[in-house]
Amino acid sequence: MKATVWCAPYKVSVENVPDAKIINRRDAVVRIQATCICGSDLHLYDGCIPFMKPGDVMGHEPMGVIEELGPDVDKSKLKVGDRVVVPFPIACGACFFCRRGLTSCCDNTNIKSHLADKVFGQPTAGIYGYSHLTGGFSGGQAEFLRAPFADVNLQKVPDELTNEQAVMLADIFPTGYMAVAHCDPKPDDTVAIWGCGPVGQFAIRSAMLLGANKVIAIDDGKRVPNRLEMARRSGATTIDFSDEYVYDRLMELTGGIGPDICVDAVGMEAHGWSLDGVYDKVKSMTMMETDRPKVIRQAIHCCRKGGTVSIIGVYGGFADKIPTGALMNKGLTIKTGQCHVHKYVPELLGHIKAGRIDPSFLITHRLPLSQAAEGYKLFRFHQEEAIKIVLDPAA
Ligand SMILES: NC(=O)c1ccc[n+]([C@@H]2O[C@H](COP(=O)([O-])OP(=O)(O)OC[C@H]3O[C@@H](n4cnc5c(N)ncnc54)[C@H](O)[C@@H]3O)[C@@H](O)[C@H]2O)c1
Ligand SMILES: [Zn+2]
Ligand SMILES: [Zn+2]
Secondary structure (H helix, E strand, C coil): CEEEEEEECCEEEEEECCCCCCCCCCCEEEEEEEEECCHHHHHHHCCCCCCCCCCCECCCCEEEEEEEECCCCCCCCCCCCCEEECCCEECCCCCHHHHCCCHHHCCCCCCCHHHHHHHHCCCCCEEECCCHHHCCECCCCECEEEECCHHHHCEECCCCCCHHHHHCCCCHHHHHHHHHHCCCCCCCCEEEEECCCHHHHHHHHHHHHCCCCEEEEEECCCCCHHHHHHHHHCCCEEEECCCCCHHHHHHHHCCCCCCCEEEECCCCECCCCCHHHHHHHHHHHCCCCCCECHHHHHHHHHCCCCCEEEECCCCCCCCCCCCHHHHHHCCCEEEECCCCHHHHHHHHHHHHHCCCCCHHHHCCEEEEHHHHHHHHHHHHCCHHHCCCEEEECCC
């Protein structure tokens, strides 16, 4: 089968790889109909997560049709031919964490847990196509995908949803939603969101679905003016950090107290021209720090006293100069995590079916799988105003 494989930093290609097949008795094989490139894939593309091997199949945002089911899959839940979306974390459904809805913390699916034990203290869930730190599973930017614990993981797609709407439920819609929902927003809250990529765009829309009073979105108007424009169209007030002081603008917009909820939808590759931005760049280039926590620092600094900082952008290792003094003395709460996608899918299906959101609003590019390498370039270097790229293996 054809699949997108990681070759080296800044190089992926579509190659022939061994077919996905049933290995364990509760596996399924899914024929992929739509699959996306994620901001998280860019951390692998850029070589920031040093646990990829050449030939690893990428991708963790797929949907498609069940081609084959293992003998022990619960047939009252799934049958061959069902259209399904595949949440990016792989859950067993039975462990301490899965039973509490913390599916991205599943204790049983990261089969290479010795690596994660060392880096994180305990392993987190397996993730498709996301390096050997999360199990080394083959990813979904491919013609077919093997999905373990199929009756736990594959989420049936109602007929009224298009493939493009459904594929947004594999990761970024639930992720943007969790970024705000797990902060327990109140109706008069102001939510500030750093980063207007796919996750930030869904965090904006989700803050509105969850009843926030005001949503403020921050990004770089020189590099990605179209992303700020999309945020404005969604109803957010925007701050262009290439031209405005983020702290000053946030204080102006919140009567001097700061936002109640501050969402970091940027992650470990944040950029910026301030002294700390340059410091991070130098430290990460000299391997003295893996993550560039510019946005975490700024969010902690700007957040109102007693507010919540939600870190939904991905970090991989270690960061420097986190302002623990401000964090502690202002009494802030930190919420974070890889998204527990399974938990949010039913609620989000409800919003889509009720017509409160059409998650395909984000898609700017549709390409055949064979052009995945071009897709990565477009998305990584913000060419052609790319925001979300959907790959179609059948095209
Ligand atoms: N926690 C999860 O489950 C989960 C799931 C999916 C993605 N993610 C992570 O979320 C983050 C965003 O993903 P995406 O797909 O939107 O990525 P993306 O790369 O398309 O978007 C990131 C945006 O942040 C902006 N940015 C960079 N530095 C900034 C700064 N200092 N201030 C404000 N904005 C800044 C960039 O211009 C860009 O528009 C990534 O780190 C990704 O790995 C997390
Ligand atoms: Zn993703
Ligand atoms: Zn589990």
